[in-house]
Amino acid sequence: MNRSSLKYAWRSKSTGIPLRSGAAGRSTHPVWLRTVLAGFAAASLLVLAAVPSASAATDGTGGGEGRVDHRTYRTSTGENDYLVYVPKGWKESDRLPLYVNLHGCGTTAQEMIDASLVNAVADRERFLVAYPDNDGQCWRAVFHHPPSTTRGGGGDADIIAGITRETMSTYHADSNRVYLIGGSSGGFQASAMGATYPDLYAAIGVIAGGGYGTDFQTCQSLTDQNAPAYAPSAVAEMGRRAHVMPFFTIGGTNDVLGEQPAPGGCTRRAYLEWLATDNLLKPGQDGDTFRDDPASTVTGQEPGGYTWTKKVARDPKGCQIAERWIVDGMGHNWPGDAGDPKGPSTAEASWSFFKQFTLRGGNSTCHG
Template identity: 25%
Template sequence: MQEATRLTRSRDLMGATAVIQAALQSAGLQKSPVQQHTGRDDIVVDVDAHEVHAEAHTAATRAIALDARPADAPAVLEGDTVTSGHSQGRDWQLYIPPHRAGQKLALVVMLHGCTQSPGDFAAGTRMNDAAREQGCFVLYPAQSSKANPQRCWNWFKHTHQARGRGEAAMLANMTLEIIERYPIDPARVYVAGLSAGGAMAAILADAYPDIYAAAGVHSGLAAGSAQDLSSALGAMQKGGTPVAHKATARPTIVFHGDADTTVHPRNGEQVIAATTGPSARTESSTGRSTGGRRYTRAVHKASDGRVVAEHWVVHSSGHAWSGGSPAGSYTDASGPDATAEMLRFFLEHPRRS
């Protein structure tokens, strides 16, 4: 790692990468990918690609990435821009809102679904438009087709579900890099996703409650609801294994269409159950979106009155981002606006000390 750091400081990034790869190979930590196609292009294409013990590896990679930051990394931001970068082995896009002098702003990490890309997901959710109004950064990590042929986050493998391991560690470290580089309030960092991205968002909130203050799970599954490909298919069809509530659970907002035939709506209920615990009080209401979709909204409160979860069931909606734009894939323009409601929920829940 000292040699890799030296090469990085001299701007020989290819040489630094080669040193890291050689070290991993000599330690027997890199594996050749084994792809197993399921015949579905939605959420669970299995892959065993570059799984490493990430406590050491991701920490070392993050140290090099931070050391390689350009000297002119922006301290003052102006305008309304989208920039891109690469770290932790993945590309990313970052929406930067107009600068507000002297303020640290919130960050929303958005995890796309299978076959999607950051640009597609940004267009479909219109999260950048909402973030402009509220003054938030939005980070869109991109899954690699080398890590998964359909660019699904590998939420269903136990090697990516725990703190310090696999894609969970990679995404957490990427988030920390963005926090350190830009004027972001560490107490207002959130994660949301659709489908496979929603399942990975639930994992990140579960594994890293010290980073993410709240989570948004759209058409996804609870953390730990599957451990392999077989259990993932079962969870998608009828709901995963119920997961016990944790005292460290972060506030979570769930959107799920009750006509979803890709991920069973019962999974949304299980995300809520893992978040709220048995003593939560529930207040339910119904409504109709401007696009004509009926919905049921359940607000779950802890014994002290704090809102710990919201569950939006969008009636007659399938596997799609509610209220999204047809400019992106997997959207239902007629549903209630999941983007606006998630961002509202997030900003109501800064991380508690």
């Protein structure tokens, strides 16, 4: 991959725009930026452990039997590399679902392939996987960078949407079954994509990340009670394209960006914010339409690994809208697979959740 942009430290490969903390066009002062980055290094917050464990065998396809295509998304402002996994046996006449997988800070698309092992699931379940690449840099929703959290802002949200559309067109994907998930900064960006481009994605997923409108600092300082206060801004950004957004979250209890008890707990608050967002989009007559269903809570343990809890939110008819996985004792990792093999498989769990939903039909298992 072209790494020439790395000499412009922490700049977008596509635009060369510095990270910003305020309105578009106002650059962050370099001293402030160095201070923030030093804080990242000290806390080891934003580098999702997406590099496979030493015992994990990787062959560049993430355990899949298909092929990985290296592609470049080009616009008038620049270009971004991305990878597309094409499952074994794919034909141009196929209309397969598309799963978009966003890496975190300090990792690449190839490392996400190697760690997440989504491609092996894609072979079995028959879907395409797109891996946008940001040269190991953070997706900038983690800083609440306005151009990257606004449709048409020229930032990362538009870049990822463009890569999604290009993949859909090139590989004839089913536009009704497109899903997006991200880890760490990719998790923050996944929340941003759910708000900025709800007309592209049937469901989204957040791994060790935060909700729309928050950054890596504010999400830690929130309480669970005030996290839903960000829901109106998500609804406003969705605008006329809004639809109830199914969502999946997973995080560890030893991760401040995951499910750690306060302070911390960004992934938990992303769940609460998206639940509140969907309830604003579809209010009930007697309170919230979508609520956690205690009867659906499941606990388990990976052999020789972590215990976990899965919580489910449903509507009054019993139709599922959300799934929240809490992994006891896990840090800032991609859970399961080759990222942290002691956790439940995020590849299996996320696809099992996503495949219930279509963009124009809602929860297909509930007939809309």
